[in-house]
Amino acid sequence: xxDKRTELEQLGEFGLIDQLTKKFETKNPETLFGIGDDAAxxxxxxxxxxxxxTDMLLEGIHFNLMYMPLKHLGYKAVSVNVSDLCAMNGKxxxxxxxxxxxxxxxxxxxxxxxxxxxxxxxxYKVDLIGGDTTSSVSGLILSISVIGTASKKDxxxxxxxxxxxxxxxxxxxxxxxxxxxVLEREKEVFKANPNIQPDLDGHDYILQRQLKPEAxxxxxxxxKELEVVPTSMIDISDGLASEVxxxxxxxxxxxxxxxxxxxxxxxxxxxxxxxxxxPNTAAMNGGEDYELLFTIGQxxxxxxxxxxxxxxxxxxxxxxxxxxxxxxxxxxxxLKAQGWNHFNKED
Amino acid sequence: xxDKRTELEQLGEFGLIDQLTKKFETKNPETLFGIGDDAAxxxxxxxxxxxxxTDMLLEGIHFNLMYMPLKHLGYKAVSVNVSDLCAMNGKxxxxxxxxxxxxxxxxxxxxxxxxxxxxxxxxYKVDLIGGDTTSSVSGLILSISVIGTASKKDxxxxxxxxxxxxxxxxxxxxxxxxxxxVLEREKEVFKANPNIQPDLDGHDYILQRQLKPEAxxxxxxxxKELEVVPTSMIDISDGLASEVxxxxxxxxxxxxxxxxxxxxxxxxxxxxxxxxxxPNTAAMNGGEDYELLFTIGQxxxxxxxxxxxxxxxxxxxxxxxxxxxxxxxxxxxxLKAQGWNHFNKED
Numbered sequence: 001x002x003d004k005r006t007e008l009e010q011l012g013e014f015g016l017i018d019q020l021t022k023k024f025e026t027k028n029p030e031t032l033f034g035i036g037d038d039a040a041x042x043x044x045x046x047x048x049x050x051x052x053x054t055d056m057l058l059e060g061i062h063f064n065l066m067y068m069p070l071k072h073l074g075y076k077a078v079s080v081n082v083s084d085l086c087a088m089n090g091k092x093x094x095x096x097x098x099x100x101x102x103x104x105x106x107x108x109x110x111x112x113x114x115x116x117x118x119x120x121x122x123x124y125k126v127d128l129i130g131g132d133t134t135s136s137v138s139g140l141i142l143s144i145s146v147i148g149t150a151s152k153k154d155x156x157x158x159x160x161x162x163x164x165x166x167x168x169x170x171x172x173x174x175x176x177x178x179x180x181x182v183l184e185r186e187k188e189v190f191k192a193n194p195n196i197q198p199d200l201d202g203h204d205y206i207l208q209r210q211l212k213p214e215a216x217x218x219x220x221x222x223x224k225e226l227e228v229v230p231t232s233m234i235d236i237s238d239g240l241a242s243e244v245x246x247x248x249x250x251x252x253x254x255x256x257x258x259x260x261x262x263x264x265x266x267x268x269x270x271x272x273x274x275x276x277x278x279p280n281t282a283a284m285n286g287g288e289d290y291e292l293l294f295t296i297g298q299x300x301x302x303x304x305x306x307x308x309x310x311x312x313x314x315x316x317x318x319x320x321x322x323x324x325x326x327x328x329x330x331x332x333x334x335l336k337a338q339g340w341n342h343f344n345k346e347d
Numbered sequence: 348x349x350d351k352r353t354e355l356e357q358l359g360e361f362g363l364i365d366q367l368t369k370k371f372e373t374k375n376p377e378t379l380f381g382i383g384d385d386a387a388x389x390x391x392x393x394x395x396x397x398x399x400x401t402d403m404l405l406e407g408i409h410f411n412l413m414y415m416p417l418k419h420l421g422y423k424a425v426s427v428n429v430s431d432l433c434a435m436n437g438k439x440x441x442x443x444x445x446x447x448x449x450x451x452x453x454x455x456x457x458x459x460x461x462x463x464x465x466x467x468x469x470x471y472k473v474d475l476i477g478g479d480t481t482s483s484v485s486g487l488i489l490s491i492s493v494i495g496t497a498s499k500k501d502x503x504x505x506x507x508x509x510x511x512x513x514x515x516x517x518x519x520x521x522x523x524x525x526x527x528x529v530l531e532r533e534k535e536v537f538k539a540n541p542n543i544q545p546d547l548d549g550h551d552y553i554l555q556r557q558l559k560p561e562a563x564x565x566x567x568x569x570x571k572e573l574e575v576v577p578t579s580m581i582d583i584s585d586g587l588a589s590e591v592x593x594x595x596x597x598x599x600x601x602x603x604x605x606x607x608x609x610x611x612x613x614x615x616x617x618x619x620x621x622x623x624x625x626p627n628t629a630a631m632n633g634g635e636d637y638e639l640l641f642t643i644g645q646x647x648x649x650x651x652x653x654x655x656x657x658x659x660x661x662x663x664x665x666x667x668x669x670x671x672x673x674x675x676x677x678x679x680x681x682l683k684a685q686g687w688n689h690f691n692k693e694d
Contacts, residue, residue: 035477042441061484096492135405
């Protein structure tokens with residue numbers, strides 16, 4: 001090792017991954033696509049491809065057991081992984097779950113966690129096929145890998161967006177982030193006075209968005225019914241701004257996203273205003289909505305725009321035109337990712 | 348959650364896995380075998396199956412960075428996973444690597460780790476196809492999943508051993524454990540006096556067994572050349588005794604293992620005696636050798652016994668006869684797993 005010391009936060013998560021993996025080459029003919037999308041793509045049976053993705057969730061970084069019930073955590077951990085395969089226009093079929101836990105957890109707590117995992121497996125029709133279980137020095141760590149399939153002709157990468165394509169999102173945005181704000185507020189109230197009951201009334205929708213997100217497997221079915229194959233796709237885990245940038249960077253294009261088009265539920269807006277947060281900021285930078293962001297050719301506009309699950313939020317431009325958020329006065333602000341950077345010291 | 352509190356160490360690792368996963372059923376027709384072997388088995392292309400396995404390695408539990416260089420750790424983490432697919436009579440083709448690290452690691456340290464992972468990928472002809480990178484509250488956590496293939500007719504499970512089959516191991520045993528003892532001793536010396544250089548001279552073989560174990564992919568090729576398909580197989584990660592018990596339990600059989608047949612390298616024996624450890628104890632309970640333990644039909648005896656990579660160490664008996672280690676005087680001692688139990692409080 002040289003004497004040089006580069007701190008992790010100088011690179012950030014995506015810079016670090018690039019730095020660590022740049023010397024790796026894939027050599028196996030069965031490996032169709034390796035690092036750099038929501039899932040890796042391997043040769044499958046007949047006209048199928050096999051999809052593989054993996055996620056690691058750590059207590060104190062990705063979840064807080066003070067307000068995240070273990071059953072919900074199990075469900076969410078599976079949803080997050082299933083969502084990665086949706087982002088490839090594919091379906092999850094199997095998962096492995098590795099678990100590290102400290103002795104502070106009794107067996108019963110882990111049974112709760114696995115109840116959530118099992119509920120998600122039933123819901124998504126996914127088989128638990130393996131894993132690893134070990135002790136940890138501190139806290140709970142979950143590592144899930146998901147395996148699934150897509151038909152070879154329908155698999156969608158981040159890199160296929162073309163100039164003049166339309167930018168579309170499923171569902172609505174910012175809810176999971178506002179749910180987290182409510183939970184964080186009640187945690188602080190509880191810390192100050194443990195006798196006060198948490199005030200979560202009226203926040204059902206945004207709490208569910210945070211605590212029990214659903215992977216949009218239904219969107220994959222709807223796209224198939226509509227006979228629409230997106231030109232590119234990604235799931236929204238780190239916030240819309242971050243995902244739009246990933247998609248444009250991978251495709252070598254620019255974009256215009258229209259502020260006033262962002263789909264935001266009334267419950268999200270109301271809570272955001274209560275917290276003095278601009279609802280659009282929650283939608284653009286909040287993350288954890290696990291909706292799908294995709295691009296379609298103009299010829300598919302009618303099919304998609306008429307479906308209540310989808311909102312056209314902008315269009316793809318030439319790479320040289322840059323990536324912009326356009327407000328209702330027509331003013332353009334350059335898009336910047338404000339997504340989570342777990343390596344920041346203040347996290 | 349009920350009020351009952353069962354401590355993790357009451358169940359142990361394997362009991363806990365059983366408890367947590369007993370309610371899960373596999374439903375997908377593509378899932379040929381789920382939990383309970385070295386790898387899960389999925390439908391593959393044509394006459395192949397797809398194999399999937401996963402392992403999690405935590406600093407302070409599975410490795411100690413005081414004497415495990417990061418490059419070696421990377422190499423070993425890949426070997427351990429590749430070994431799981433060898434145990435199915437298959438070959439690894441792809442891996443995913445998820446990493447959680449605290450800020451105490453500079454980028455350069457992780458580059459060392461990935462150098463080791465890359466060296467192993469080159470050696471085993473495996474592609475790195477994905478992963479996840481995040482920060483950790485404490486220490487380094489690695490979670491690796493491996494994907495590979497086997498031909499459908501040659502895939503070997505733990506459950507196929509039959510009465511009168513012969514019990515065979517590849518290579519030699521106990522070396523990795525004695526290497527660990529030397530490293531632990533030198534760590535204590537260093538802690539007492541940091542000016543004393545570690546005395547590792549003459550321990551090259553056992554240190555390599557501990558720090559840079561190789562998955563026995565060559566054994567898979569040799570078995571193919573010999574036209575031997577084992578009736579059952581498992582890799583030796585937790586010590587021979589533990590693995591023999593797994594194999595017999597999965598197959599519903601008993602066994603006799605002969606003490607004097609255990610293959611032990613001279614370097615392992617010498618060091619064991621220096622440490623007042625019975626070399627056979629190191630071989631039976633040491634673990635981390637990543638050799639293969641398998642059973643063959645009697646008709647394959649000549650082919651296997653004449654190959655220098657293999658040692659016949661016993662034979663399979665009826666389930667009712669139990670599982671015994673037979674010493675050179677013919678005395679039988681019941682086999683008990685002394686493998687690692689990471690949930691023991693003293694660990």
